[in-house]
Amino acid sequence: MRVAILGATGYGGAELVRLLRRHPEVTITAVYGHSQSGKPLAEVFPHLMDVDVEVEPFDASDAAARADVVFTATPAGVSHTVIPALLERGVRCIDLSGDFRLKRRETYRQWYGKETAEEALLARAVYGLAEWFADAVRGADLVANPGCYPTATLLGLLPLVKEGLVEDDDIVVDAKSGVSGAGRSPGLATHFSEVNENLTAYKIGVHQHIPEMEQTVTAVTGRAVRLTFIPHLVPMTRGILATIYARAKAGVTERHLREALVAAYADKPFVRVRPAGVVPRTKDVYGSNYCDLNAFFDARTGRAVVVAVIDNLVKGAAGQAVQNLNMMMGWPETLGLDLGPVFP
Ligand SMILES: NC(=O)C1=CN([C@@H]2O[C@H](COP(=O)(O)OP(=O)(O)OC[C@H]3O[C@@H](n4cnc5c(N)ncnc54)[C@H](OP(=O)(O)O)[C@@H]3O)[C@@H](O)[C@H]2O)C=CC1
Numbered sequence: 001m002r003v004a005i006l007g008a009t010g011y012g013g014a015e016l017v018r019l020l021r022r023h024p025e026v027t028i029t030a031v032y033g034h035s036q037s038g039k040p041l042a043e044v045f046p047h048l049m050d051v052d053v054e055v056e057p058f059d060a061s062d063a064a065a066r067a068d069v070v071f072t073a074t075p076a077g078v079s080h081t082v083i084p085a086l087l088e089r090g091v092r093c094i095d096l097s098g099d100f101r102l103k104r105r106e107t108y109r110q111w112y113g114k115e116t117a118e119e120a121l122l123a124r125a126v127y128g129l130a131e132w133f134a135d136a137v138r139g140a141d142l143v144a145n146p147g148c149y150p151t152a153t154l155l156g157l158l159p160l161v162k163e164g165l166v167e168d169d170d171i172v173v174d175a176k177s178g179v180s181g182a183g184r185s186p187g188l189a190t191h192f193s194e195v196n197e198n199l200t201a202y203k204i205g206v207h208q209h210i211p212e213m214e215q216t217v218t219a220v221t222g223r224a225v226r227l228t229f230i231p232h233l234v235p236m237t238r239g240i241l242a243t244i245y246a247r248a249k250a251g252v253t254e255r256h257l258r259e260a261l262v263a264a265y266a267d268k269p270f271v272r273v274r275p276a277g278v279v280p281r282t283k284d285v286y287g288s289n290y291c292d293l294n295a296f297f298d299a300r301t302g303r304a305v306v307v308a309v310i311d312n313l314v315k316g317a318a319g320q321a322v323q324n325l326n327m328m329m330g331w332p333e334t335l336g337l338d339l340g341p342v343f344p
């Protein structure tokens with residue numbers, strides 16, 4: 001299978017190269033960039049020095065001639081301008097950005113402050129939360145790979161709301177991300193001396209992942225929900241930890257909560273429900289496609305608590321995108337993703 005990557009000079013794109021070059025069914029036939037076109041990829045990323053490809057300017061006809069599948073790992077507002085031309089030429093697409101995740105154009109406009117695709121194309125896109133929408137992903141020609149925060153949050157939350165173990169009206173998600181979640185472009189918000197030994201909440205109540213999470217809870221439960229979601233920037237490179245709080249329904253105990261997680265992910269190779277009482281940590285999944293989860297019950301306040309961790313660049317981006325490719329192609333879900341976590 002011939003694949004091309006647009007945005008290969010970014011963190012998500014580089015991580016796709018790292019994973020796909022070892023994938024037994026895949027050949028990377030082209031990598032496209034933006035401002036760094038013309039350079040060898042190894043010059044942009046010395047850790048990929050044995051990958052002998054040059055970064056090229058993107059052209060849809062060229063990509064369609066050279067690839068069966070194109071991954072787009074571009075900033076918000078870009079992929080919706082290139083994917084229609086690829087689909088018209090019969091190329092299947094997996095988009096790592098937010099452009100095709102929300103079903104309503106107006107919602108995207110409101111939360112991203114940009115334009116995106118026509119609603120017919122948004123309807124055609126399958127939301128690639130692989131553990132929950134496998135059947136739809138199998139037949140898809142356009143997959144919207146989930147956001148990093150929604151991946152961790154939804155994997156933890158969906159089993160509880162689906163089984164009706166918690167009230168829908170008071171869900172709070174407190175999430176922390178490493179700085180690579182902000183991408184490679186330098187900026188004041190990610191400047192070492194301002195991030196190091198610092199901890200900050202940001203985009204309180206206005207983060208663009210809020211409608212994605214709400215839309216997906218509704219898709220699974222049929223019920224409208226409003227989530228409080230507060231992201232934080234943590235002075236580490238990779239990793240997301242989401243702590244989800246919700247009022248448990250009467251009679252619900254930690255055993256019920258954990259049983260719901262175990263049942264939801266019994267045959268899912270990348271979700272690991274930890275033994276009772278064990279708190280997942282970001283280093284337990286670093287560099288891997290795992291999401292580690294556990295549920296707890298705060299009996300004093302009646303709150304269910306779920307802790308979920310992922311590597312934002314793997315399960316939160318490139319790893320989940322490869323998982324989606326495997327499912328689209330009917331290959332084993334784990335192909336090319338046998339990555340043990342790096343510890344410590
Ligand atoms: N980082 C993460 O943990 C996650 C990221 N995502 C999403 O994935 C996408 C990529 O993220 P990430 O890799 O972190 O971002 P980066 O900023 O690291 O990389 C963005 C890439 O897109 C290219 N690019 C920038 N502008 C344009 C343009 N106008 N047209 C074509 N290409 C362009 C950049 O090229 P150049 O070299 O010129 O800058 C670079 O290759 C984003 O939408 C992000 O929100 C999703 C989940 C997790």
Ligand SMILES: CC(=O)N[C@@H](CCC(=O)OP(=O)(O)O)C(=O)O
Nearest residue numbers: 097098147148177178181182208
């Ligand atoms: C730490 C950090 O800044 N994280 C980014 C993650 C954004 C992202 O991945 O964007 P989309 O999924 O919407 O494309 C943020 O919070 O905006």
